[in-house]
Amino acid sequence: MGNVEFTDNRIKVEAALNDAIVAFLYEVAVEVEAQTKIAQTRVDTGHTKGEWTHYVDEDKGEAVIGNPRENAIWEEYGTGEYALKKNGRKGGWWAPVGPDGMSLKQASKFSKVKKDKAGNIVAVFTYGKKPLRPLQKAFDKTKSKIIKRLGSILNQTFSE
Incomplete structure (x- = not known):
């Protein structure tokens, strides 16, 4: 048999995958946050609607969309x-x-x-307040788009 040279690209692959996932998380968090603000229909002062925000923890590989206002709950x-x-x-x-x-x-x-x-x-x-579900509505509206986008980003990352 001839000489076979093995090149270990695991580190490069893991780095590319991590970079792609982090970029995806930021993109998705911004989209879900924006859709949540749109889905919020009951507005008096605009405080709750205006304070939806997102945070991406790159180390954990997670995005959090939330609101510091008690009224958001x-x-x-x-x-x-x-x-x-x-x-x-x-x-x-x-x-x-x-x-x-x-x-x-x-x-x-x-x-x-x-x-x-x-x-x-x-x-x-x-007797209380009916739930509007702005965050759930935003996620439901963007879910299929999010899944497609992740596939697109991963295909782009590994087709290079």
Whole structure:
């Protein structure tokens, strides 16, 4: 037999694969974040909608899309009797209006309200908030596109 020379390219292949995956994670995170902002339909102040963001942990090979606002959890999963897993508070409750509660704009939509002596709404009666699922909707909308894009990136990476 003739001489066969073996070249170990594992390090180059692993590096190319890692670079491709990291690029993919950034691309996908930006897309899902953008779609989440679009899917968020209930807007009063715009704070929740405007604070969706993403983070890519290159070492772990993962992307996280999230929102620091507590309201984002309520928008995703609902509250009270409308909670997605049916584990919310039952029977309704009085929710405060003002700096530590909902805005006057939101409160004006409720029919059962408490007012102070000056006639200002200070609380509203609610059975909860229906879930909008903006993050889930964004993922569902982009899922097939994400899968195709990963295939495209990997094909591009290893066809060179």
